[in-house]
Amino acid sequence: MLSSEQLSSTFASLSALPLQIQEVWAAAEAVDLTAEYSQVKNIIVCGMGGSNLGARLIASALADRLAVPIIINADYDLPAFVNSDSLVILSSYSGTTEETLAASQPALDSGAKILAITASREGNRLQAWAISNQLPVLAFATSHNPSNQPRLAIGYSCFALAGLLVKLGLLKLSSEELQNALTALTAWGENLTPEHEDNDAKKIANGLVNKQIILVGGDFLAGNLHSLRNQINENAKHFASYLVLPDLNHHAMEGLSKPDSNSQNLIFLFFDSALYSKRVIERAKLTKQVVAKNNIAFADIQLLGKTKLEQSLEVLQLGAWITLYLALENDVDPLSIPWVDWFKQQLA
Structure with a gap:
């Protein structure tokens, strides 16, 4: 079982969901993206497990706000339709996910626009690959995930993607609307912590x-x-x-x-x-x-x-x-x- 320290860090990660979202939303706004990244007909998110959950949430909950469709690609290979009209987003919290890294070179060869989303950490192969190919990368800080578990940090992966899509004009979501949602989320979350027995x-x-x-x-x-x-x-x-x-x-x-x-x-x-x-x-x-x-x-x-x-x-x-x-x-x-x-x- 967990030590008291591990249990405390787990509780802290869950309680910090609104803070994760705020932190990565600001980081996404600072990413430098050229105009051509907005001129796409589809978005392919390459990610496995927890690294594709954010894309799934956006594709369903915010489907009526997306300018183009999102396709989740949880595999080694890319769909045949990927081309210069596509935006391929390589998403890996660890930066070492085998399947996502395998899709990186085919994405480059296809002529697609490419973005990388990953946590900032040592040994991050995805971040290093993106930098070596002069591609934009959002390497976000994870100061509000003391558990270090990607599945307890979905706020980061989800709103890193959402923030970038808003910046590109591919998703309609205002900072004011997001803040209203986070205010409600914070209030609800206060009643879910362990000290509330019932x-x-x-x-x-x-x-x-x-x-x-x-x-x-x-x-x-x-x-x-x-x-x-x-x-x-x-x-x-x-x-x-x-x-x-x-x-x-x-x-x-x-x-x-x-x-x-x-x-x-x-x-x-x-x-x-x-x-x-x-x-x-x-x-x-x-x-x-x-x-x-x-x-x-x-x-x-x-x-x-x-x-x-x-x-x-x-x-x-x-x-x-x-x-x-x-x-x-x-x-x-x-x-x-x-x-x-x-x-x-x-x-x-």
Whole structure:
């Protein structure tokens, strides 16, 4: 288990989400970018695990604010369509991610515009490669992530990307709107810390113990569901999956009756939003009925944010705390990733 010092640094990283966002937003504004970087038809974000979660959040929660589509490329190779009209963003918190580095030279050969996003640290191969090729790089400080875990610093990776896209005119998001969201986020976060014994994140985590978790939300939260699924896997060492409304209504409901153990093993966690369309709100209500009729447990969370941005940040913050409390309930170390480490050693 964690030492008291490790546990303290983990709590500090989660509490610092608004500060991470503010710090990297300012850093993005200072990056020098030429006009040609704004003249693109698509954005390809090359990143793995925690380094592509920010792109997923932006692509779903802020889809109606993007001038061009974002494609997440979690692989060694680039799509064939990448060309001089593309903006390739190489994202790696560590700067040593194998798949992202493998995509760097093909991106250069394609004639695409290239940006690198990474944490500022020694031995950062991505940063060194970008500098050697005279490419712009946002190497952000991580002073508000004392845990040193990328998955506890999604504020950095998400708003490094958002800040750069705003600077390029490819994403509409004002500093005032962001600050309003961060003010709300800070207020919500004060009630999630350990000294609040009866807080929502703890109560939700307690209900998830020994259950296989199925996260459910509307389309604009798809990136959040993906992010939370990953964090449950890594932080709590607990298997989880996610389904998105309304698509799940066209397939997943028929899979609830078997195996028979579903009624004992599964729990659905619904994220309810007044910002969903009327039809999706109705679908969510009916989906809960289907789950209940299959004798499967569910819990629901009514989101408070006034905008999609606020609700996306709300889920990001609340979800991270849920995974930490679930890790403590599971008596596991939320910082270690032994199977990922083992896998990397076998590949070396």
